[in-house]
Amino acid sequence: xxxxxxxxxxxxxxxxxxxxxxxxxxxxxxGALAIGYMPIYVPRELIHAAGIxxxxxxxxxxxxxxxxxDAYYQxxxxxxxxxxxxxxxxxxxxxxxxxxxxxxxxxIRNLSGMWQIKFPGKYVRYFDVxxxxxxxxxxxxxxxxxxxxxxxxxxxxxxxxxxxxxRASTAAYNENRRVIAGLYQYRAAKPWQVPxxxxxxxxxxxxxxxxxxxxRLLGEYLAATDxxxxxxxxxxxxxxxxxxxxxxxxxxxxSIEMAGCYIVDDDFMLVAxxxxxxxxxxxxxxxxxxxxxxxxxxxxxxxxxxRREDKGRFLIDSVRHNRAEGVVFAAPSFCDPALLExxxxxxxxxxxxxxxxxxxxxxxxxQMQPIREQAGTFADSIKLWSE
Amino acid sequence: MALVTAGIDIGxxxxxxxxMRHDGDVHDWLARRVERIRRRDPLVLAREIYAALLVEQRxxxxxxxxxxTTGDGENVPFRTGHFYSMTTHARGAVFLAPGIVxxxxxxxxxxxxxSIDLRGKVLSYKMTSQCASGSGQFLENIARYLxxxxxEVGELSLKSDNPEKVSSICAVLAETDVINMVSRQISTPxxxxxxxxxxxxRLVKLLKSIKAASGRVMLTGGLAADxxxxxxxxxxxxxxxxxxxxxxxxxxxxxxxxxAALWGEFxxxxxxxxxxxxxxx
Numbered sequence: 001x002x003x004x005x006x007x008x009x010x011x012x013x014x015x016x017x018x019x020x021x022x023x024x025x026x027x028x029x030x031g032a033l034a035i036g037y038m039p040i041y042v043p044r045e046l047i048h049a050a051g052i053x054x055x056x057x058x059x060x061x062x063x064x065x066x067x068x069x070d071a072y073y074q075x076x077x078x079x080x081x082x083x084x085x086x087x088x089x090x091x092x093x094x095x096x097x098x099x100x101x102x103x104x105x106x107x108i109r110n111l112s113g114m115w116q117i118k119f120p121g122k123y124v125r126y127f128d129v130x131x132x133x134x135x136x137x138x139x140x141x142x143x144x145x146x147x148x149x150x151x152x153x154x155x156x157x158x159x160x161x162x163x164x165x166x167r168a169s170t171a172a173y174n175e176n177r178r179v180i181a182g183l184y185q186y187r188a189a190k191p192w193q194v195p196x197x198x199x200x201x202x203x204x205x206x207x208x209x210x211x212x213x214x215x216r217l218l219g220e221y222l223a224a225t226d227x228x229x230x231x232x233x234x235x236x237x238x239x240x241x242x243x244x245x246x247x248x249x250x251x252x253x254x255s256i257e258m259a260g261c262y263i264v265d266d267d268f269m270l271v272a273x274x275x276x277x278x279x280x281x282x283x284x285x286x287x288x289x290x291x292x293x294x295x296x297x298x299x300x301x302x303x304x305x306x307r308r309e310d311k312g313r314f315l316i317d318s319v320r321h322n323r324a325e326g327v328v329f330a331a332p333s334f335c336d337p338a339l340l341e342x343x344x345x346x347x348x349x350x351x352x353x354x355x356x357x358x359x360x361x362x363x364x365x366x367q368m369q370p371i372r373e374q375a376g377t378f379a380d381s382i383k384l385w386s387e
Numbered sequence: 388m389a390l391v392t393a394g395i396d397i398g399x400x401x402x403x404x405x406x407m408r409h410d411g412d413v414h415d416w417l418a419r420r421v422e423r424i425r426r427r428d429p430l431v432l433a434r435e436i437y438a439a440l441l442v443e444q445r446x447x448x449x450x451x452x453x454x455x456t457t458g459d460g461e462n463v464p465f466r467t468g469h470f471y472s473m474t475t476h477a478r479g480a481v482f483l484a485p486g487i488v489x490x491x492x493x494x495x496x497x498x499x500x501x502s503i504d505l506r507g508k509v510l511s512y513k514m515t516s517q518c519a520s521g522s523g524q525f526l527e528n529i530a531r532y533l534x535x536x537x538x539e540v541g542e543l544s545l546k547s548d549n550p551e552k553v554s555s556i557c558a559v560l561a562e563t564d565v566i567n568m569v570s571r572q573i574s575t576p577x578x579x580x581x582x583x584x585x586x587x588x589r590l591v592k593l594l595k596s597i598k599a600a601s602g603r604v605m606l607t608g609g610l611a612a613d614x615x616x617x618x619x620x621x622x623x624x625x626x627x628x629x630x631x632x633x634x635x636x637x638x639x640x641x642x643x644x645x646x647a648a649l650w651g652e653f654x655x656x657x658x659x660x661x662x663x664x665x666x667x668x
């Protein structure tokens with residue numbers, strides 16, 4: 001397959017707000033269920049092990065007109081919960097048999113409550129994760145949470161989920177994470193070969209496709225793009241951060257790159273990159289998932305960092321590791337986690353002498369010229385005036 | 388080692404391109420060309436102009452060390468890199484008139500005052516608001532209503548003996564003003580001078596907003612060649628006690644393309660240095 005045809009397929013999946021591919025999957029697997037989840041992270045291994053299709057729900061983007069959703073939230077709340085509830089009340093999510101709401105912020109927690117009231121027949125769970133990273137405290141708590149989820153999913157699927165199935169699913173997701181990590185490494189080495197708009201669409205496809213199919217697709221893309229050399233531009237290398245929940249319009253990602261920046265790392269679709277290493281397949285599978293979460297997981301605004309001096313280390317390591325020349329903070333308007341974290345991260349960057357620029361967006365932002373100007377002048381300042 | 392770079396500036400009204408030869412600190416113009424867009428595809432036009440310059444100079448495309456774009460040139464497929472207009476206008480203006488303290492870029496769509504240091508580094512800037520009444524496109528529309536070629540506008544404006552004031556806030560109101568003036572048989576030079584003064588009034592306010600209070604200010608962009616506007620600017624500077632001296636240059640229109648070519652050379656050498664450093668490590 002060519003890059004064009006792969007990206008065209010991913011784009012069609014991205015544009016489809018009626019989730020036809022989920023409906024088709026359910027038709028092809030009579031009796032099978034699909035469960036939605038919101039950012040940032042849920043253990044998809046458990047859903048997969050139950051024979052259920054995990055479906056990532058990231059709001060309605062810039063293609064959905066929010067009519068009902070605004071009635072549920074005040075004007076000072078971000079847009080993703082409005083467009084998500086709009087998707088639901090307009091029947092677009094009726095292919096889902098349940099929803100998981102990870103603990104990312106109060107707004108998403110409230111959304112889980114609304115879901116319980118609005119859709120009493122569906123499985124709804126507010127999936128809490130530990131903010132204590134000691135194995136015998138947070139770890140024990142998290143294993144209990146995983147066990148509750150495992151039992152719930154088993155009941156929905158009509159059969160208990162054996163350890164062997166969780167190990168098999170963990171192996172499938174290990175492979176998916178390995179290929180995604182390879183794709184990120186490839187992009188950091190040759191960013192002109194993997195425009196971030198393409199990488200973004202590839203990752204979005206992974207939110208609706210079965211994991212095995214997604215892994216194959218990623219492999220095909222890597223081979224296809226490597227076989228199609230593209231022109232190298234004199235762009236500066238940046239890490240983009242803050243886009244882990246409400247999604248930017250695709251045009252915004254394109255605008256940053258068009259403005260003269262190569263994005264060499266980002267925090268898109270963290271669910272697929274949250275666990276940094278391969279999860280061991282031997283031993284207790286829940287304990288393995290828990291230890292991976294506690295000891296080797298990514299960072300975001302929704303994760304507690306115990307030691308003040310460690311705040312920002314993950315971002316700085318990414319800058320260094322990916323040879324980035326600056327950081328672009330792009331956060332959704334009214335996103336408390338991202339916007340409250342920003343000054344702490346900026347302080348850490350200041351200490352390291354890493355330049356940055358910052359702006360806000362909404363998932364339906366339409367005017368890209370100011371962002372192009374800002375990202376472009378930032379790129380110029382790095383290319384022309386940095387030491 | 389001498390090298391050649393290209394600068395391509397895609398503006399709202401015209402595409403400008405230059406080729407420059409660089410040998411150490413010596414930067415020479417090889418060729419330049421400007422063409423009005425006139426409903427053509429700017430990207431196609433940019434490619435045509437660039438190809439024509441290469442043919443004219445008998446330089447193969449592969450010998451160009453860096454093709455730098457600016458303005459709306461982010462999508463030019465054969466570019467090596469893109470720089471933003473403020474950055475390139477500042478650099479181009481400093482090349483044309485060393486020692487300037489600010490640049491006033493007046494193009495087809497808007498006006499922009501840019502405060503710079505002696506190296507051409509942008510310190511701050513202010514743009515005209517979205518209204519088109521301070522722009523070249525507005526002046527071009529008026530010239531068309533009056534049946535005057537753009538090239539004649541400046542000379543005619545200088546012949547004014549009693550300029551008629553127009554609205555400086557809104558292009559639509561200003562155009563209505565002009566229609567009324569024509570029906571009142573106000574002379575073309577007086578109408579044009581009135582428009583120049585109205586534009587100059589806004590541009591001088593822009594200069595004051597970036598705190599340019601002394602020294603020379605270089606006019607760039609398509610309207611830099613309009614001697615009527617330059618004269619009106621000087622009058623407004625005196626009237627508003629702005630304290631600066633506004634200058635233009637016969638090649639002001641190329642400032643963006645020129646700046647892009649110069650920055651292209653800078654980046655080419657910097658990237659080569661970085662590559663050598665990486666090899667050494």
